[in-house]
Amino acid sequence: MKDNPDIKKVISQHSEIEQFFSGGFAVKGKTPISEPLEQEDNTSAAEKAAELEKIAEEVCACRKCPLGSLRTNAVPGEGNPNARIMFVGEAPGADEDAQGQPFVGRAGQLLDKVIAACGLKRSNVFIGNILKCRPPENRDPAAEEIISCLPYLQRQIEIINPEIIVALGAHAARTLLNTNKSIGQLRGQFHEYYSGLGRPPIKLMATYHTAYLLRNYSQENRQKVWEDMKKVLAELGLPIPEHGKK
Ligand code: SF4
Numbered sequence: 001m002k003d004n005p006d007i008k009k010v011i012s013q014h015s016e017i018e019q020f021f022s023g024g025f026a027v028k029g030k031t032p033i034s035e036p037l038e039q040e041d042n043t044s045a046a047e048k049a050a051e052l053e054k055i056a057e058e059v060c061a062c063r064k065c066p067l068g069s070l071r072t073n074a075v076p077g078e079g080n081p082n083a084r085i086m087f088v089g090e091a092p093g094a095d096e097d098a099q100g101q102p103f104v105g106r107a108g109q110l111l112d113k114v115i116a117a118c119g120l121k122r123s124n125v126f127i128g129n130i131l132k133c134r135p136p137e138n139r140d141p142a143a144e145e146i147i148s149c150l151p152y153l154q155r156q157i158e159i160i161n162p163e164i165i166v167a168l169g170a171h172a173a174r175t176l177l178n179t180n181k182s183i184g185q186l187r188g189q190f191h192e193y194y195s196g197l198g199r200p201p202i203k204l205m206a207t208y209h210t211a212y213l214l215r216n217y218s219q220e221n222r223q224k225v226w227e228d229m230k231k232v233l234a235e236l237g238l239p240i241p242e243h244g245k246k
Pocket residue numbers: 059062063064065066067068069074131132133145148149
């Protein structure tokens with residue numbers, strides 16, 4: 001009996017996704033990626049880092065909304081000032097609040113796997129959130145909180161000026177795109193984020209938040225995130241890693 005090409009394709013795709021989310025991907029060759037992982041920007045990384053540090057200090061002293069008095073630590077965001085990709089989530093959770101760093105809990109560990117599967121390191125990208133302080137019980141951000149906090153993220157985006165923003169989840173995507181559409185409608189295609197008058201739009205890819213993926217860990221959802229990230233890599237001219245055990 002002849003092999004059914006559709007079945008072979010499904011099996012191959014399944015294997016690819018399993019390895020993607022288990023961190024089993026590897027880029028073949030000694031130098032994983034020859035394309036620049038960071039921008040070659042006129043503004044030096046040191047200047048950008050200093051501006052980002054100033055924002056971080058403001059965030060850590062901020063009491064513009066009630067979350068400021070409820071937090072253990074503010075979570076300004078962190079990463080490469082010359083990142084070509086900026087990941088934006090919703091708000092810190094318990095682990096992030098305890099450590100003052102973004103995406104360090106289970107959802108953060110899954111994001112690390114996604115980043116590694118793309119042939120990148122966490123130090124290549126910048127990771128931030130719409131809100132810089134944890135909402136109690138991880139409830140959804142309130143509109144007033146977003147209005148108070150969003151200027152910090154907008155300034156971070158303006159300084160870093162990434163080529164692509166990956167919005168993780170509905171709250172990040174809706175806020176940055178100023179829309180009420182669902183994440184299902186928004187994900188999988190590039191949108192445009194406008195960082196200011198006279199500045200060219202930044203491409204934005206919306207995809208599922210890794211916390212959502214953990215709650216809904218289906219083959220279908222994982223495949224969707226992998227497809228979204230492959231589009232991001234292709235848009236940046238970065239190689240799409242071949243799957244193989246490390
Ligand atoms: S959530 Fe944002 S606006 Fe509210 S206190 Fe924290 S840093 Fe300030």
